[in-house]
Amino acid sequence: MTSTPEIHRGLAGVYADTTEVSTVIQETNSLTYRGYAVQDLAAHHSFEAVSYLLWHGELPDEKQLAAFEAAERALRPLNRTESELLARLPETCHPMDVLRTAVSLFGAEDPREDDNGEEANLAKSLSLFAKLPTVVAAHQRRRRGLDPIAPDPRLGYAENFFHMCFGEVPDEEVVRCFEISLTLYAEHSFNASTFTARVITSTLSDLYSAVTGAIGALKGPLHGGANEAVMDMLDEVRDPADAARWLDQALAEKRKIMGFGHRVYKNGDSRVPIMQGALDRLVAQSDNPEAPRLDKLHAALREAMFERKQIHPNLDYPAGLAYHLMGFDTPVFTPIFVMSRVTGWTAHIIEQLSHNSLIRPLASYDGVAQREVPKG
Ligand SMILES: CC(=O)SCCNC(=O)CCNC(=O)[C@H](O)C(C)(C)COP(=O)(O)OP(=O)(O)OC[C@H]1O[C@@H](n2cnc3c(N)ncnc32)[C@H](O)[C@@H]1OP(=O)(O)O
Ligand SMILES: O=C([O-])CC(=O)C(=O)O
Numbered sequence: 001m002t003s004t005p006e007i008h009r010g011l012a013g014v015y016a017d018t019t020e021v022s023t024v025i026q027e028t029n030s031l032t033y034r035g036y037a038v039q040d041l042a043a044h045h046s047f048e049a050v051s052y053l054l055w056h057g058e059l060p061d062e063k064q065l066a067a068f069e070a071a072e073r074a075l076r077p078l079n080r081t082e083s084e085l086l087a088r089l090p091e092t093c094h095p096m097d098v099l100r101t102a103v104s105l106f107g108a109e110d111p112r113e114d115d116n117g118e119e120a121n122l123a124k125s126l127s128l129f130a131k132l133p134t135v136v137a138a139h140q141r142r143r144r145g146l147d148p149i150a151p152d153p154r155l156g157y158a159e160n161f162f163h164m165c166f167g168e169v170p171d172e173e174v175v176r177c178f179e180i181s182l183t184l185y186a187e188h189s190f191n192a193s194t195f196t197a198r199v200i201t202s203t204l205s206d207l208y209s210a211v212t213g214a215i216g217a218l219k220g221p222l223h224g225g226a227n228e229a230v231m232d233m234l235d236e237v238r239d240p241a242d243a244a245r246w247l248d249q250a251l252a253e254k255r256k257i258m259g260f261g262h263r264v265y266k267n268g269d270s271r272v273p274i275m276q277g278a279l280d281r282l283v284a285q286s287d288n289p290e291a292p293r294l295d296k297l298h299a300a301l302r303e304a305m306f307e308r309k310q311i312h313p314n315l316d317y318p319a320g321l322a323y324h325l326m327g328f329d330t331p332v333f334t335p336i337f338v339m340s341r342v343t344g345w346t347a348h349i350i351e352q353l354s355h356n357s358l359i360r361p362l363a364s365y366d367g368v369a370q371r372e373v374p375k376g
Contacts, residue, residue, distance in 0.1 A: 005364050012263065016195070016359070021054060021347045022187045024264050031270045033187055034058070039274050047182040048072065048157050051129060051343040054187055055122060055350070068126075069156070075130035076151035076160070078138075081109070086135060087142070095139045095335045096219040100212055102135045103128065107208025114206050116353055124207050125346035132342060133157070136335045137164030143329055158182065161339075166327060173285050174326055177278040181319050184271040185337050187344030189264075193217040193224065197345045201352040202359040214345045215338055221258060224341070227333040229258035230320030234297055243300035251308060259317030260305050268312035275318040279325075286325050294321060 008014045022033045031038045034053050041050050045059065052060045052068050060068055078086075085105060089098055106128065107113050112120045138148035141164075149164045158179045159169045169175065188194070196217040200210040218224035237246045250257060262269055283295045298321050302313055323333045 005362070007364055010263075011195075011361075016190060017198075017352075017355075017357075019189060019348070019351060020057070021344065021351060022189050024189060024270065026264075029265065029267055029270045031188070038184060038271065042180045042183040042274055045183075046156065047179045047186075047340070050183045050186055054343045054347040055125060071126060072130045072157065073151075073153040073160075075127050076134050076153070078131060078134050079109075082106070082131075082135075083138070083148070086138070091142060094219070095136060095143075095331050096215060096225075096338070098139045099132065099135060099335050099338055100215045100219075102132070103208055103212045103215060106131065107206060107212070110208070113208060116204065116206065118350055118353075121207050121346065121350050121353070125342070125350075128211060128342050128346070129339075132335075132339050133161045134164060136332060136339060137161060139335075140165045140329060140332050143331075162326075170326070171285065173281055177282045177322055178326060180278045181275060181322060181336075182340040184275055184315055185319070185340035187341070187347065191223065192220075193341065194345055194348050197349055198352045199359045201349045202356055204356070207346065207349050210349050211342060211345055214341075218338060218341065219334060222256070224316070224334045224337045226258045226314070226316040227320040227323065227337060228330050230317055231324050231330045231333065233258050233301075234294060234321065234324075237297060237301065240293065240296040240300045243297060244304045247301060247304045247308065257301075257305055257311075259320060260309075260311045260313050262312075262314045265312070265314070269314040271315045272313055272318060275315055275322070279318045279322045282322055282325050288325055291325055294324070 020034070022031065024031050033041060033050065034057055036053070036059075041053070045053075046065075048069055049060055049065055052065065082102070082105060086098055086102055089101060110124065112124070115121075134148075134151055141148055149167055151160055152163050155163055155169065158175050162169050162175065162178070190198075193214040197210040197214040200213045201207070221229045237243055247257065283291050298317075302317070305311055305313075319337075320333055323336060324330065328336065
């Protein structure tokens, strides 16, 4: 008789490979990108500089950053085929479907699609980084029956995204809060979408295919889709006075409370204090009449969840409300996560190729024993 192998369902606790890109340090509950604490990066560097760091391993000097920014700004516009094809998708489809289709289309158009050399993959990564906000913004406007706004090369990455979505750039505090969220969302080791990208890459498929698959993995509400689900939950509960009663019922129904819990962090997500601080500043200066109620409800659910389950919020909890207060439609929240995480995904794709081994685990069979096929 063969012994039953040890099963790690969900690969919980399994080390699948090494990485130099980022790490969660359990003892201090902190996260580093290429060795730098993420809160220090968020406080002192632009999202563009953080993206450069993830791809190149070091922060850029002034000249490198200027060249990087100029290249990003030049790559933002979509060509006519891209704009027309994406505008043919149903207006009602989820914007994650638009992004998934867009990345697949960019791959089909790129003559270097199958060139897996580092230089080619860095060029593709920068191109995705520059173009995805243009796709997301055009869809945000289309949902409201509005024509797209062309990117403005005079504006930085975050400012330009607001300009393309709303035709104006908001107060500095709002842009800062958005940039902080992008830096915090950029990278998180072997999370489900990054691992998906690495699995696809491990077959020696192309970067666009890996990113398309990663978008599909991020869409799910147990992963990136949770930032949208947080807002749906706040819309469902509405009244801060109902938070505890609503939560008791949801827990009794064995519902997962969106924006809470984490596979790796069991004592709180290291990114939450930074994002919550940015959200507090956003609420304080918001002219949205709903901001005080939403803030109270957000805090009431967080406190009730901790009292009942001792489970902490993850990054999606403050980010979801922050994106709402910035004026984005709820279905655009996870696409914003993609705009940021495409940096981490592509850094991992390049790393996977640098020491590739096909990712192919085993399954312990527990189906019916071998049997005779009925004849005739
Ligand atoms: C950016 C990101 O992707 S962060 C994650 C975003 N996802 C979410 O916010 C979705 C809600 N959260 C969850 O579903 C989970 O916490 C996950 C999927 C993120 C992590 O799950 P796991 O590591 O598998 O933890 P697991 O599901 O085993 O949770 C352990 C216990 O805590 C409970 N638990 C964990 N999170 C939650 C939650 N959000 N709501 C209710 N109960 C929860 C589980 O029911 C389980 O209880 P049990 O032992 O009584 O069965
Ligand atoms: O690490 C994870 O499992 C999920 C997460 O927080 C992320 O991808 O940012």
